[in-house]
Structures are given as structure tokens and as C-alpha cells.
């Protein structure tokens with residue numbers, strides 16, 4: 331439900347009654363207030379020595395073109411969070427309460443300045459349906475605008491993800507299979523574009539085996555933590571398909587062309603340790619302590635200044651963006667053709683009729 335003007339005014343009164351929430355939160359409140367009442371920052375930037383006004387300006391300016399209504403809603407949410415935490419500062423909200431509504435294939439939560447997007451089809455090994463691709467795009471777009479500092483993608487259950495849900499290939503529209511391939515290529519391109527453009531630090535918490543597109547997009551993440559149970563498998567030739575997720579470019583760059591070819595052409599499955607040795611994974615943790623160690627680390631990272639982290643990411647990634655979009659477009663175009671091939675159709679049919687597994 332959207333916050334009304336009345337909710338906003340009541341949050342403005344409430345904020346005066348709170349105990350000092352600290353400078354960082356005060357800056358957030360200031361920025362959201364200005365955005366909600368005046369819109370995007372268009373006043374001249376204060377000089378470097380005018381420290382306080384410059385910090386305020388930076389916080390406001392960082393909200394970019396966030397719509398007034400969203401800023402108003404975020405202000406109300408922030409004040410309500412501050413009020414409830416000062417009512418009972420040690421109370422931990424159960425995950426169900428923090429869960430963002432509106433997702434069927436994901437569980438999306440925001441806490442400790444971390445937005446966590448968890449793929450949630452454990453019985454199907456988190457295979458990605460068309461709905462899941464669309465929901466991940468929505469969740470990434472929302473996370474890029476929320477007040478979290480970092481964003482995490484992970485999986486529920488024993489798998490991280492088994493990649494594209496092969497039944498995506500079965501609901502052929504009346505216009506025919508060509509049309510299906512065309513819409514699939516558009517969806518794929520849009521999906522990967524969201525990762526290329528994602529502005530904040532993006533972390534993959536790979537809790538178990540990863541297959542296909544869930545592996546290839548890892549080259550677009552800033553950090554990849556893996557359980558020692560995780561494996562990394564891109565069996566495109568087995569499926570009559572070809573690489574996507576910009577892996578035809580990022581993998582040779584990360585691990586060198588010879589190792590990339592073994593994965594992307596011959597479908598060699600890597601263990602977590604091998605993927606780490608080849609630079610695809612940042613660090614591997616024992617499965618028994620994986621969640622605890624990773625989340626402790628991420629909570630510490632999420633307290634770093636968010637603007638500095640975002641800008642560092644831009645400096646690292648921006649010069650590649652245009653190239654990555656072109657590669658994504660080309661990979662999607664090639665796959666569109668592959669999906670119409672007998673090799674691909676037979677491989678998908680063999681899986682769906684239980685004749686083959688990876």
C-alpha cells in the first residue's frame with residue numbers, strides 16, 4: 331500500500347520524538363524528505379569545505395530520479411522501522427514479517443542494509459521459469475532503488491539453481507515455435523541487461539550446485555561466495571545450445587580462453603574449489619558454516635559507506651557496459667537460432683521424457 335500525505339505528515343511528527351538515530355540515518359531521512367517534497371536534487375553542489383551541506387547534498391543527489399511517491403513511502407517505512415526498533419531495540423523480526431510481498435517464485439527480504447533475493451522453487455532445484463526471470467528483474471529494479479547498500483542472490487534448498495526450466499520450451503504459442511524462440515531471446519536479453527546495469531555491489535551466495543544460466547551470469551557479479559557443496563556446470567553443447575549471460579566474454583577474461591572453452595564448449599563441471607582457483611568464485615566455505623560465515627561477512631560489508639561502494643563499482647564496471655550489452659544481444663540472437671535446432675529440441679525432449687539428466 332502506498333503511503334498517503336497523512337502517513338507522511340504523521341511520520342514527520344513521529345521523527346521528532348525519536349532518540350538520535352545517528353548521522354547516517356539522519357542524512358537518509360533528510361534526503362528522502364527533500365526528494366518527497368521537492369523532487370530530484372537540482373541545487374548547486376556546496377563547496378568541499380562546506381562539509382555538512384555537502385553531505386546533505388550528496389545524500390539527496392544520490393536518490394537520482396526516485397519518484398516523489400516512492401521517496402515518501404521510503405521515508406514513512408524508515409521512520410516506522412526506527413520507531414519499532416526504539417520501542418524494542420533487541421527485538422528481531424521473524425523473516426516472514428520482513429518478506430516483501432508480490433513474489434511467487436522468490437523470497438525477497440531487506441535487512442541490515444542488505445536486500446536478499448532468494449530463488450524459491452526448492453522442489454524443482456530452483457529451475458528458472460519465465461515467471462522467475464520476470465520476478466528477478468523486478469526485484470533487481472526495486473533493489474537498485476531501495477536504501478540497501480548491497481544485494482544478494484541465493485537459492486533455497488539444496489541447489490543454488492538448475493538453470494533454465496526446460497519446460498519453458500513447451501508452451502508454444504499459436505504463432506508457432508519461431509515466435510516462442512523470439513520472445514525467449516527478448517526475455518533472456520532483458521534479464522541479462524538487468525545484471526549488466528545493476529548499480530550496487532551484487533553478491534552471489536551459491537549454496538549448492540549451479541547449472542546453466544545461473545552460472546554464466548556469475549561473471550556479472552561483484553563477489554561470488556560458494557559452499558564447498560556447490561558445483562558449476564554449463565552443459566550447453568549437451569543441450570544443443572550456446573553460452574549466454576555474457577559468459578562468452580567474461581569467462582575467457584576471468585579464467586583464460588582454454589579453461590573457458592572446457593566449460594562452455596565441452597560442459598566440464600567444476601567443483602567449488604576449481605571455480606575459485608579459476609577466479610569465477612571469490613571464496614569457498616565449508617557447507618557446515620557457510621551461511622553463518624557468509625552472512626557475518628556481508629553484514630560487515632553492508633555497513634561500509636554505500637555511495638563509495640556504488641561509485642567504486644561504477645569505476646570498475648562502467649567502461650565495459652556498452653561492450654557487455656552488445657555481447658548479450660549477440661548471444662541472445664545466436665541462442666534464438668539454436669532453440670530451433672534439432673539438437674536442442676531432442677535434448678529438451680529427452681529431459682522432459684525422463685530419458686536424460688545432466
Ligand SMILES: CCCCCC/C=C/C(=O)SCCNC(=O)CCNC(=O)[C@H](O)C(C)(C)COP(=O)(O)OP(=O)(O)OC[C@H]1O[C@@H](n2cnc3c(N)ncnc32)[C@H](O)[C@@H]1OP(=O)(O)O
Pocket residue numbers: 453454455457458463492493494495496497498514515517518541542543544565566569571574681686687688
Ligand atoms: C527465456 C529463456 C532463457 C534461457 C537461457 C538459456 C539457459 C540455459 C540453461 O540454463 S541450460 C541448463 C538447463 N538445465 C538443465 O538442463 C538441468 C536439468 N536438470 C537435471 O539434469 C537434473 O534435474 C539435476 C541434475 C539438476 C538434478 O537431478 P536430481 O538431483 O536427480 O533431481 P531431479 O532431476 O529429480 O529434480 C527434481 C525436480 O526438479 C525438476 N527440475 C530440475 N531441474 C530442472 C530444470 N532445469 N528444468 C525443469 N525441471 C527441472 C525435475 O524435473 C524434478 O521434477 P519432478 O519432481 O520430477 O516433477
